[in-house]
Amino acid sequence: MAAFVGAATAGGFLLHRAAVIERQTLRMQQLGSLVFQLQDISSQAQVAGGMTPAVAADRVRALAAADTAFQLIQAHDRATSERIRASYVAYTRDSTRAFDQAAADNGAVPASEQRQVELRLAGFESQIDSEVDRQARATSVTNPNARLALIIAAAAAAFLITVLIWQFEMQRRAGRIDRDNAERSEELMRLRNDFTAAVSHELRTPLTSILGYLELIKDNDSVERPPDEDAFLAVVQRNAERLMRLVSDLLLVAEVESGMLTLQIEDVDLGGLAAECVEAAQPTADGNRIRLNLNRGLSEPLRADPIRLAQMMDNLVSNAIKFTPVDGHVTVSTTVRGGEAVFEVADSGIGVATVDQAQLFDRFFRTRAAVARATPGTGLGLTITKAIVDAHGGSIDVTSAVGVGTTFRVRLPLSHASPDEPPTPTRSTPTPA
Numbered sequence: 001m002a003a004f005v006g007a008a009t010a011g012g013f014l015l016h017r018a019a020v021i022e023r024q025t026l027r028m029q030q031l032g033s034l035v036f037q038l039q040d041i042s043s044q045a046q047v048a049g050g051m052t053p054a055v056a057a058d059r060v061r062a063l064a065a066a067d068t069a070f071q072l073i074q075a076h077d078r079a080t081s082e083r084i085r086a087s088y089v090a091y092t093r094d095s096t097r098a099f100d101q102a103a104a105d106n107g108a109v110p111a112s113e114q115r116q117v118e119l120r121l122a123g124f125e126s127q128i129d130s131e132v133d134r135q136a137r138a139t140s141v142t143n144p145n146a147r148l149a150l151i152i153a154a155a156a157a158a159f160l161i162t163v164l165i166w167q168f169e170m171q172r173r174a175g176r177i178d179r180d181n182a183e184r185s186e187e188l189m190r191l192r193n194d195f196t197a198a199v200s201h202e203l204r205t206p207l208t209s210i211l212g213y214l215e216l217i218k219d220n221d222s223v224e225r226p227p228d229e230d231a232f233l234a235v236v237q238r239n240a241e242r243l244m245r246l247v248s249d250l251l252l253v254a255e256v257e258s259g260m261l262t263l264q265i266e267d268v269d270l271g272g273l274a275a276e277c278v279e280a281a282q283p284t285a286d287g288n289r290i291r292l293n294l295n296r297g298l299s300e301p302l303r304a305d306p307i308r309l310a311q312m313m314d315n316l317v318s319n320a321i322k323f324t325p326v327d328g329h330v331t332v333s334t335t336v337r338g339g340e341a342v343f344e345v346a347d348s349g350i351g352v353a354t355v356d357q358a359q360l361f362d363r364f365f366r367t368r369a370a371v372a373r374a375t376p377g378t379g380l381g382l383t384i385t386k387a388i389v390d391a392h393g394g395s396i397d398v399t400s401a402v403g404v405g406t407t408f409r410v411r412l413p414l415s416h417a418s419p420d421e422p423p424t425p426t427r428s429t430p431t432p433a
Contacts, residue, residue: 019216021135021138021139022135022220024073024077024080025139027072027073027076028080028084028128028131029128029132030069031066031073031088031128034065035066035088035121035124035125038059038062038063038092038095039095039117039121041055041058041059041099042059042095042099042102042117059099063092063096066092070084070088083127083131084128084131087120088124088127090120090123091120091121091123091124094117095117095120095121097113098113098114098116098117151232151236153210154236157210157240157243158243161243165364168363168364210236214236214240261388261391263304263305263308263391263392264305264307265303265304266303266306267301267303268302268304268309269301270309270334270341270343270412271296271297271299271334273309273310273313274294274296274313274332274334274343275294275296276310277310277313277314277332278292278294278317280314281314281317281318281321284318284321285330288321289326289327290327290328290329290330291328291329292332293329293330293331293332294332294333295331295332295333295334296334297333297334298335298337299336300336300341300414302413302414302415303414304392305388305392308388308391308392309392309412311384311385311388312384312385312389312410315381315382315384315385316343316345316410317332318381319381319382320346320347320349320408321347323347323350323369323406324347324348324349324350325350328348328349330347330348330349331344331345331346331347332344333345333346336414339413340394340412340414341411341413341414342410342411342412343410344407344408344409344410345407346405346406346407347405347406348404348405349405349406350369350403351369351400351402351403351404351405351406352367352369352400352402352406353367353368353369356368356369357398357400360382361382361383361385361386362383363380363383364379366379389412393412393413394411394413395410395411396410396411397409
């Protein structure tokens with residue numbers, strides 16, 4: 001845990017440092033541009049044979065802008081401002097004197113004075129180039145170090161998650177503690193849930209930081225990166241997002257097991273939610289050459305939590321697509337039957353063996369077929385789905401045959417409470433271990 005947090009913190013600090021250097025480089029380049037603009041205005045006064053009111057006003061504005069740019073550099077990096085201060089002050093002093101002389105003598109400036117100004121300008125330009133090169137070197141060192149720190153943090157997070165899943169799997173295989181140790185078993189379960197919630201919570205904040213800084217690196221077009229580094233960053237981002245989803249699932253399971261799953265109840269159109277779910281899953285189905293259909297039957301509003309129901313639908317539909325072979329089909333149906341809202345997902349997939357069906361909703365359980373096919377997954381989706389259905393007072397059942405397909409059917413009670421009734425939190429019943 002310490003290595004993970006330390007690497008994420010170091011990566012964040014280095015990325016912040018790189019961003020500070022980039023912004024200071026832009027300020028230096030802006031100051032150089034303003035100084036050249038100031039010199040152009042002085043040249044205009046000489047070519048025009050004297051100073052016009054418009055030229056004088058332009059120079060006042062240009063000098064004020066250059067002074068403001070220098071003050072910004074000084075405010076953000078005093079050491080840099082001290083290194084360029086002498087050449088900047090010398091140039092503005094000599095160019096102002098030459099400009100005033102040109103204004104007084106109808107644009108005429110002695111050759112020696114003109115050479116002095118040009119030397120001052122060349123010295124200032126050299127100083128700006130030197131500072132920009134120095135900052136570029138600092139950035140070239142900071143960015144790779146930041147990326148390395150983030151990669152180490154993501155690897156550490158993956159290791160922690162793996163250890164956590166291994167611990168749960170060992171506990172599941174160990175079986176139940178006998179009745180004489182029931183009190184001790186409850187205490188161990190509480191400690192395990194507290195540990196799960198604490199670790200998941202501690203992982204969420206650094207993972208959020210990793211994802212944010214990864215976006216910052218990818219959006220930084222001012223630094224050229226080799227193609228292999230972009231590929232490495234894509235791998236880090238993909239795995240960090242997968243870990244974030246797993247952490248969210250673990251937190252939700254902890255809420256369910258502690259009886260603290262809260263529902264925000266409101267009027268819900270089950271058919272509309274199903275349509276949104278199918279629309280979101282359509283690209284995945286198309287990519288796997290699977291026909292995804294929606295049958296919207298009778299519809300009646302029900303009182304439920306739309307976010308949790310959408311999560312339940314997404315879990316069932318994504319599972320159906322995942323375990324359906326190419327050229328198969330998945331059908332999503334909604335209707336009202338016997339005073340209940342019914343949501344059904346039927347597929348022509350590989351099916352679930354009878355011996356596995358009794359354990360489908362257990363935490364971290366994966367069917368033999370899923371393990372044999374090395375299908376990605378954590379075994380939490382159906383556990384969360386059943387917890388959401390139970391929290392709504394509904395039921396879920398499965399019908400499946402190997403090589404034929406699987407049908408999940410969710411039944412939810414309709415509530416005829418007034419639509420003006422405010423959403424009320426509902427506690428779920430803890431899922432037994």
